[in-house]
Amino acid sequence: MKTRTFSTSSESYALSRKYGYDEWIVERFLRYMPEVKNCLEEMEKTPRQYIRANSLKINSGGLKQRLLAKGIELEETSLPEVFEVKKSPFSIGSTLEYLLGYYYIQDLSSCLVVEAMDLCENLTVLDMASSPGGKTSFIAQKMKNTGCIVALEPNSLRLRPLIFNLSRCGIINTCVFRMDGKKSPELNIKFDRVLLDAPCTGEGIIGKDRSRKISHKPEDIEACTILQMELIEAAARVVKPGGLLIYSTCSFAPEENEFVINSLIDKFDIKVEALPFGSEGLTFFAEYNFNNDMKNTRRLYPHLHNTMGFYIAKLRVNS
């Protein structure tokens, strides 16, 4: 489907000039994002940094004490394993505790995706785009290193950091295939949980990568949407009946989010389950109306939720 663009306005002109964005992006934000100016302002700030304690190796309290002794101040978040780094005298990735796999540097939004998976011990889980392994290792942690995670990564260069991180975190319940997620039905395995953290335009991580203000075009959203549709259909085919499919992107674009989910539930017997965080998903965008269940999907905005921009959908696959 073609990316929806709009005639620009004086507001989009002013905001795009002030914050250095391509105007078409800002004009789109104005159509669906609450408090756009605040969001753009928030993305100008140094992004908040979070770490997730690896309970396979250390408990949260123990980690907090160890890091505090080194002058690293942490603040609790809505998740017990995740802390916001309020102050660190040096790079948080250069400590012995990091090398020993006691924590993973990971945005809160990524942790919320895993939280949405309702994980327990001895499940069979598929992570369709797993490198560098932040979500995969958190899944392993939630499963207490039992059962099996099948992690896919098509890019051989991205396998090294993935395997390093799994090893650093002491993960024994994961196997990694160099494989495109679109081919996951060829594995002939049915999964209790499938995570598709889909490749996307990354509009939500502009705070981390400012080049994205001007580096992508409407056609890039189209290309991502096509890929996301292919991936999510493959994902839906490998979920056991009654299992969960979690879809996420770090993009704000409705074409990469609600459009993808709306199109999936038209084809499969799937129920969209509500999540206890974030803002409701969109039920319309410009002239497009979505299924009312899209309200159950969640949008995370930097200025409202103190995270990177993210979209999360929790889907129960009935058959």
Add this chain to the structure above:
Amino acid sequence: MYRRPTREESTTLRRAFHWWGIFEFLQDKPLSIKDQINDSAKQVYLLTPEVEGISLGRVLAHAGLMIGILKKKFMLSMAGADLVARESKKFPHVVVDDDAEKAILYGKNILGESIVENTEIIVENQHLIILNLHREAIGIGMTKYHGKYLSQRGIATVTTLIDAGIYLRNEQRRRGNL
């Protein structure tokens, strides 16, 4: 391709696990072997029964946790050393002070004066685990001297073979930052 250890490999591994004090911990857990192309060294992986079920006979990039390398003898990896430090009650080791901890993470050898404790019986050219003051595995070393002489001042008495910082150093080198 991952496969189960042969009888001969299992014997070598059992012997090594006894030596490192992790035999009981590992005895009911599946292990896999990954043969290396053009290399006699085989990687030894600890995994869950479910991962073993999926990985055997399939071509995959990685499965479980690589705990060591099997040549004629078994050599621990850093993940294996971490396992030993956590699960074993008795194993060859030295404990080093904070300054040495930092140096070891840059791949430096251990000076005698930085060793604050070592296991009783250590011979020359023996592999051991390097622990910090928290008793965490930060490296694997090889003694240059008998245990009695390990604390000699001004001399590197233990050669660091692997350390917890090696991957990040290699990555920085690869990117030209080191």
